[in-house]
Amino acid sequence: MTSPSSDVILERMMSLHPKVMDLVLDRVWRLLDALGNPQDRLPPVIHIAGTNGKGSTQAMIRAGLEGAGKRVHAYTSPHLARFHERIRLAGDLITEAHLTEVLDECYAVNGGEPITYFEITTCAAILAFSRTPADYTLLEVGLGGRLDATNVVAKPALTVITPVSIDHTQYLGNTIQAIAGEKAGIIKRGVPCVVGPQMEAGLEVIEATAERLGAPLIAQGQHWHVWEERGRLVFQDETGLLDLPLPALLGAHQIDNAGAALASLRALGFGEDAAEAAMTRVSWPARMQRLRAGPLVEAAGTAELWLDGGHNASAGEALGRYLAGLPDRPTHLICGMLNTKDVRGYLRPLAAQAASLHAVSIPGEAATLSAEETATAARDVGMVATEAETVRAALDDIVAQDPQARILICGSLYLAGEILRENVQPG
Template identity: 35%
Template sequence: MSLAELDRLLGSFAQRGVDLGLDRSLNVLERLGNPQNQVPIVHIAGTNGKGSTCAFVDAALRANGYRVGRYTSPHLISWCERLQLNGQPVSSDRLLQAVQTVLTAADGIDLTPFELLTAAVWLVLADSDLEIAVIEVGLGGRLDATNVVAQPLVTAITSIGHDHQAVLGSTLGAIAAEKAGILKANCPVVLGVLPSEAETVIRAQADRLQAPITAIEPATVIESGLWQSQGLTYQSGLIGDVQRINSAIGIAILRQLQQQGWILQDEAIAQGLANTSWPGRLQWLDYQGRKLLIDGAHNLEAAIALRQAVDQLFPDQSVTWLLGMLRAKDAQAVLATLIRSGDRCIAIPVPEHDCWAPQELQTWAEGLGAITATAADWAEGLAIAQSYPQAIVFCGSLYLLGDFLQNLQATGY
């Protein structure tokens, strides 16, 4: 019942939507005794890649024997996925209790759903006997509810691309300025491979704050399945060329922690990187006797990374795309990036979300030379896809994948 109550409580706040700002969170946290200051954190922002980077850092720290919390978003199936304590999702009872505590403290303060959940997460982290927490920014950075810790151990910005422009700004420079809001005075910052316009903005902010910068290069491929970065040779538990960047960012974060006195052995770091998992991102699944590649590619930069992975996995082959997208996303740009002439595309809706109609997606896909169909839902779409011999790639929205994975879990597939 606690999961249902969590859904009810957080869902009742949904009409608040996105309303960025720190005052509400800081006021509530002050009433709660400022739990956000009780566990050292690594703070990670970025348009794409921040979740994977969090997963790499978390796994490597745990492989070195540290007790680690990790907070990421969104979830695929349950709110509890967002908060991992030593590699395990927080229990629904414990998270619900923390949410109820926050609601009591927030009397008179109109929190957004993310602010409510994040305040509850700080409470649980403070009461979990942890040595460190890895925190992913929800949206942007400067005014995100996670940006309430005065002095993180390390910050990182994984990537800058066009997403959430209505909230963060229409240019890469404006988006970068929002994400650079997580930088703190004298706190080291790790940068991924960024567009020059964005990097210029972030470096200027780092200079103002005297925040030392480490700018990474993608890991080098030394042989199939084996990468090298910053003196470390390792295998990645996550597939896709983009993980050469995300894993290198993770290693740079860990190197910064080493410089601060954290005891991290390279052998254990490599073990953690190899054991990293991140559901819903370039993930292989078995479904009714067929392999599916699933990925929540929901914006242009994520679509580029997915297309690169597909080209590596299925060189010179057409594929079958099963795809649904939220209306807030640039579906035409994503489709143009993913689809090649001769591919098949089955367009479907995203359940219980404002999404592009399958017929709209179908029209754009046809214009790209795809053989198209529409389906009423993912189950019908997968039935169509399975009648074709090509590899099946199921993508477009994490909410869509979450609905699929929840059904798999419930039916025991």
């Protein structure tokens, strides 16, 4: 009898709980206990939370550790093209055979009990990590922190909190203080915590949590500083100064993410070789990524084609700043977003940089905003906007009007995943 594929098992897992999101840890603790508590057998854990930048920061930490010769597990979400991207075992994406094995085991041990898709797949990742030798485990929070399924390691080696802003208010609260409190839920007693740039109200909450738990903070602006100078990245902390290449990830916001990654590597005892590797070897798809292969690139002809998966107001601000610094060339957006996002907050910082916006719905995504809704929001913030049936139709329309355009597909990681499946496979 042929074993089911990972896709089949993942589909089964979708039906184990009526809600996509249900933030409690009881179900995770129950399943992990039934699996023999694999979370207690992980290589040293670096746990990363934040609203923006946690994926990029994790990718830079991983590049630095691997540049120092370490084997690194990494867990991230959501995936872009294939679920396997969420789980890296000692540096390599999990194989189909291994993924199927741990998913099948978790499904069987769960015994049909209610558990969300993210919870049971996180347990599967932890199980895989516990059985494969490595030097470090990087765990990226899915949502929030305090009640996230990744928040099950009693004594990580380090925690990291990247910038906190307003997002997922239906789950985390509608103030910076409330959201920061959820993110600060990953801080553990006595465990150092690296903190990226924060709004004052959020930082106060993080500081209060760390003080209560006796967790040393390593905060930007207090314990470390990072800036760009003459085309180089300069990082300074109490240990000294690093003069490094700029990070391979594009955008001014990546300077702060790089700083958090460098502060993390320094806290773990790594030196300049790891720091340089973190800047030069990092790769993270759909973060201001220039597309260079695939049918959409061919259809674009002489136009530039870019992809970005940022999807909240802070991401829109970062993207707007990056576009403002590019060489003068008309920028046209192809945008699709989820109905859970602040679409006007995302688009408002982009209005001054975009010659036009073509709105699309996200294929196969139940929570997509319609093209009409996205186009209306774009007009509300001052953009010239139209609707398109598909990304390809939007692309063809833009190229017909402006063959030398810069075209940016943006608004959602789910839309980015559709594009990557068609054009490039993330490494």
